[in-house]
Amino acid sequence: MAGFECLPGFRDFYPEACAQRNFLFRVWTLAARRFGFQEYDIPTLEPLELLTEKSGPEIVEQLFHFTDKGGREVALRPELTPSLARMVGSQANSLKRPIKWFNIAENFRYEKPQKGRLRSHYQFNADVFGEPGEGADCEIIALCVETLLATGLGAKDFRLRLSDRSLWIDFLAALGHEGEAALGILGVIDKMERLPQEAVLEKLEPWFGDAREDFLAQVKTLVSIRELEGLKRFFGSIVSNAALRERLDARLESWERLLNDLDALGVSPWIHIDLGIVRGLAYYTGYVFEVFAIDGGGNYVGRALAGGGRYDHLVGRLGFPEMPAVGFGMGDVMLGQLLLERGKMPPLIDAPDCFLVVGGPAERSIALKAAQTLRAAGYRVEYPLKPVGFGKQFKLAGQSGARLALIFGEEERAAGTAKLRNLQSGEEQSVAMEQLLDAVAEA
Amino acid sequence: MAGFECLPGFRDFYPEACAQRNFLFRVWTLAARRFGFQEYDIPTLEPLELLTEKSGPEIVEQLFHFTDKGGREVALRPELTPSLARMVGSQANSLKRPIKWFNIAENFRYEKPQKGRLRSHYQFNADVFGEPGEGADCEIIALCVETLLATGLGAKDFRLRLSDRSLWIDFLAALGHEGEAALGILGVIDKMERLPQEAVLEKLEPWFGDAREDFLAQVKTLVSIRELEGLKRFFGSIVSNAALRERLDARLESWERLLNDLDALGVSPWIHIDLGIVRGLAYYTGYVFEVFAIDGGGNYVGRALAGGGRYDHLVGRLGFPEMPAVGFGMGDVMLGQLLLERGKMPPLIDAPDCFLVVGGPAERSIALKAAQTLRAAGYRVEYPLKPVGFGKQFKLAGQSGARLALIFGEEERAAGTAKLRNLQSGEEQSVAMEQLLDAVAEA
Numbered sequence: 001m002a003g004f005e006c007l008p009g010f011r012d013f014y015p016e017a018c019a020q021r022n023f024l025f026r027v028w029t030l031a032a033r034r035f036g037f038q039e040y041d042i043p044t045l046e047p048l049e050l051l052t053e054k055s056g057p058e059i060v061e062q063l064f065h066f067t068d069k070g071g072r073e074v075a076l077r078p079e080l081t082p083s084l085a086r087m088v089g090s091q092a093n094s095l096k097r098p099i100k101w102f103n104i105a106e107n108f109r110y111e112k113p114q115k116g117r118l119r120s121h122y123q124f125n126a127d128v129f130g131e132p133g134e135g136a137d138c139e140i141i142a143l144c145v146e147t148l149l150a151t152g153l154g155a156k157d158f159r160l161r162l163s164d165r166s167l168w169i170d171f172l173a174a175l176g177h178e179g180e181a182a183l184g185i186l187g188v189i190d191k192m193e194r195l196p197q198e199a200v201l202e203k204l205e206p207w208f209g210d211a212r213e214d215f216l217a218q219v220k221t222l223v224s225i226r227e228l229e230g231l232k233r234f235f236g237s238i239v240s241n242a243a244l245r246e247r248l249d250a251r252l253e254s255w256e257r258l259l260n261d262l263d264a265l266g267v268s269p270w271i272h273i274d275l276g277i278v279r280g281l282a283y284y285t286g287y288v289f290e291v292f293a294i295d296g297g298g299n300y301v302g303r304a305l306a307g308g309g310r311y312d313h314l315v316g317r318l319g320f321p322e323m324p325a326v327g328f329g330m331g332d333v334m335l336g337q338l339l340l341e342r343g344k345m346p347p348l349i350d351a352p353d354c355f356l357v358v359g360g361p362a363e364r365s366i367a368l369k370a371a372q373t374l375r376a377a378g379y380r381v382e383y384p385l386k387p388v389g390f391g392k393q394f395k396l397a398g399q400s401g402a403r404l405a406l407i408f409g410e411e412e413r414a415a416g417t418a419k420l421r422n423l424q425s426g427e428e429q430s431v432a433m434e435q436l437l438d439a440v441a442e443a
Numbered sequence: 444m445a446g447f448e449c450l451p452g453f454r455d456f457y458p459e460a461c462a463q464r465n466f467l468f469r470v471w472t473l474a475a476r477r478f479g480f481q482e483y484d485i486p487t488l489e490p491l492e493l494l495t496e497k498s499g500p501e502i503v504e505q506l507f508h509f510t511d512k513g514g515r516e517v518a519l520r521p522e523l524t525p526s527l528a529r530m531v532g533s534q535a536n537s538l539k540r541p542i543k544w545f546n547i548a549e550n551f552r553y554e555k556p557q558k559g560r561l562r563s564h565y566q567f568n569a570d571v572f573g574e575p576g577e578g579a580d581c582e583i584i585a586l587c588v589e590t591l592l593a594t595g596l597g598a599k600d601f602r603l604r605l606s607d608r609s610l611w612i613d614f615l616a617a618l619g620h621e622g623e624a625a626l627g628i629l630g631v632i633d634k635m636e637r638l639p640q641e642a643v644l645e646k647l648e649p650w651f652g653d654a655r656e657d658f659l660a661q662v663k664t665l666v667s668i669r670e671l672e673g674l675k676r677f678f679g680s681i682v683s684n685a686a687l688r689e690r691l692d693a694r695l696e697s698w699e700r701l702l703n704d705l706d707a708l709g710v711s712p713w714i715h716i717d718l719g720i721v722r723g724l725a726y727y728t729g730y731v732f733e734v735f736a737i738d739g740g741g742n743y744v745g746r747a748l749a750g751g752g753r754y755d756h757l758v759g760r761l762g763f764p765e766m767p768a769v770g771f772g773m774g775d776v777m778l779g780q781l782l783l784e785r786g787k788m789p790p791l792i793d794a795p796d797c798f799l800v801v802g803g804p805a806e807r808s809i810a811l812k813a814a815q816t817l818r819a820a821g822y823r824v825e826y827p828l829k830p831v832g833f834g835k836q837f838k839l840a841g842q843s844g845a846r847l848a849l850i851f852g853e854e855e856r857a858a859g860t861a862k863l864r865n866l867q868s869g870e871e872q873s874v875a876m877e878q879l880l881d882a883v884a885e886a
Contacts, residue, residue: 066509385578
């Protein structure tokens with residue numbers, strides 16, 4: 001019936017799908033806690049202005065937005081970062097730094113639903129505020145890798161492509177392109193992997209004219225570098241003034257410390273230097289990265305599993321004191337698909353510990369008292385909600401997946417006992433009512 | 444700055460507030476699981492038609508609703524039940540009954556924010572589908588009480604007021620009022636507690652004319668009954684035809700079984716028979732209940748903590764096969780306030796297990812390896828994200844609330860050890876690197 005289905009791009013989560021989603025939530029939460037991140041949360045609905053201030057008016061195209069009954073321009077959050085920057089910025093003076101926070105929330109975008117991309121998805125976000133050095137980038141990158149490993153993925157399942165907007169900006173500055181021009185050029189680099197060479201050259205023409213082929217050749221050299229030594233050679237050969245040289249040298253030292261620390265944290269095998277990643281959004285200011293699944297041949301498949309980087313100016317741009325920041329987001333859709341494809345999604349095991357088989361009304365009170373006792377002790381207990389014959393109840397007990405059945409018949413009532421049956425082994429024992437909890441614990 | 448605050452009636456959850464909210468989520472989840480309920484989830488945004496079909500066009504007044512970019516009339520869900528009925532109804536033939544499901548979700552209403560009532564709140568919902576007998580009502584009511592007890596509330600903190608729309612409908616039928624008239628009268632009864640007697644009498648006039656004072660006297664007698672025997676006497680004295688008499692007698696037997704089972708499940712002390720509760724919504728069809736906090740004098744305080752009842756026709760009304768249903772909702776706002784007022788909200792303890800105190804760059808790699816080892820074993824580990832003097836680090840370790848500090852200095856590096864300090868007792872020991880995990884586990 002029209003109107004009585006989900007909206008396109010939204011999902012009903014039946015118990016199995018819900019358990020799979022919650023498996024991700026649990027892995028995300030536990031990983032963030034091991035790294036010392038605290039959980040926070042933000043509103044689902046936000047003022048439109050907060051979102052356009054971060055991302056520009058173009059973002060409105062992709063939003064679920066409307067005017068509320070009080071005349072406010074509002075939107076369903078498409079991402080977490082602007083709200084997070086508000087929360088941190090408005091308490092900048094009282095929060096102890098570094099601020100290490102994480103969140104799991106639903107985000108909304110009005111776009112054509114397609115494989116790996118829905119109108120609503122859940123995202124894990126972790127961010128560090130208040131620490132400008134690469135130590136914070138390191139912690140964020142290590143958490144991103146460790147989180148994916150905690151899902152059960154391994155060395156051959158994914159790779160984190162590590163890049164640096166700061167090196168790119170300096171490289172373009174050495175070629176005479178700064179400010180808006182540099183951002184425009186990075187916008188082209190961002191699309192390079194998906195466009196034919198001719199189209200890339202045409203887009204570069206306004207800035208490079210006849211030198212566009214030379215520039216593209218340089219870019220191709222840069223994005224093929226996989227070792228720190230290679231980056232050092234590339235940037236060592238760039239003609240630059242003294243200030244720029246000093247900045248480049250300092251940056252390459254930061255790279256060296258970052259890679260050393262990532263190695264010490266055990267995540268090096270997943271880190272691939274890859275300056276081909278520049279992240280489209282203008283607000284990134286330093287290290288940036290994206291994580292992709294890889295196939296058996298080591299090729300990237302599908303959309304990014306996660307992405308993030310440093311964004312040191314966002315808090316200031318919202319009118320709060322400047323505060324350095326670095327973080328990442330990881331969605332549930334691509335990751336869930338990957339885990340299913342690779343057989344890493346754990347099966348839904350959702351069975352009671354104990355199924356109560358209940359005789360007549362006289363036995364029912366005894367059985368229900370037992371249910372309360374067992375539930376109070378933390379056991380998951382089910383019983384038929386209406387009178388059902390014994391045979392049917394044993395069938396229900398079996399279907400429920402319970403390991404134990406507790407049988408309350410006339411005979412047992414007369415003896416002040418219950419019969420405890422192990423539904424796997426078929427073993428049975430009589431248990432006095434006051435021994436029930438111990439017997440179930442030991443069964 | 445305008446636009447950079449939360450919308451009115453919405454909340455930013457800083458870590459402490461988030462931990463308090465998550466405490467409720469955890470209690471809710473564990474209680475539902477002990478009772479054998481499975482978790483599901485529904486979309487935040489739904490077709491407007493689904494919501495108006497359940498609640499009538501008046502609901503639109505209270506909704507955040509708009510036309511999406513595809514021309515669809517959509518709304519932020521104000522409650523869960525219509526979506527739940529869709530999910531259950533559309534899989535009615537494949538889901539094993541009874542269907543026992545729970546969910547925790549954010550709901551949205553556009554109304555004036557006030558104490559205990561916001562524009563966004565979180566609600567725990569538990570429902571049983573497919574079982575028409577009072578066994579399902581019993582399970583739902585017991586879960587509602589046990590959930591509140593699991594928060595730490597006790598016998599003197601709340602009461603569940605149990606009523607029955609079906610008895611009301613039969614009572615009104617005996618007086619000659621059925622269908623729309625009966626629903627209209629119940630609408631007045633619903634507001635009786637909050638209105639002056641004059642206003643109530645005026646509202647009853649269209650149906651009862653000069654007999655309105657007699658009717659109101661009868662109603663007052665009915666709503667003052669607190670014992671099953673009283674209900675039996677009251678309904679025994681009602682003049683009715685044979686069919687109605689049979690229905691009333693059967694219903695009072697159902698009441699007897701329900702109260703017996705609630706007693707066996709140990710929740711009787713919280714159950715108060717109170718026909719004054721009729722629940723405004725027309726869709727309830729049988730037992731209904733609301734839970735209120737009580738003060739030291741046993742008086743009800745504030746808005747309901749939870750409420751629910753049986754709604755056997757909703758699934759059918761959405762065009763799916765008829766399916767009996769009973770459930771309840773419990774919000775986070777009133778309950779959170781009550782727990783804070785009564786000192787039952789657990790404090791946020793959010794400290795690392797281990798804080799690493801790190802010497803120079805040579806020690807950093809060793810410390811970070813230790814961090815990885817400990818985190819992989821499930822410990823929560825923090826270390827300074829940038830080089831910091833030893834003295835400052837010990838101060839940070841103390842402030843972090845960590846129980847243990849692991850010290851990686853020059854001396855320790857030379858000896859291949861770390862120093863493990865218990866920050867509570869001040870005790871220290873040297874630990875070989877390969878013994879680290881055991882030493883931390885035993886410390």
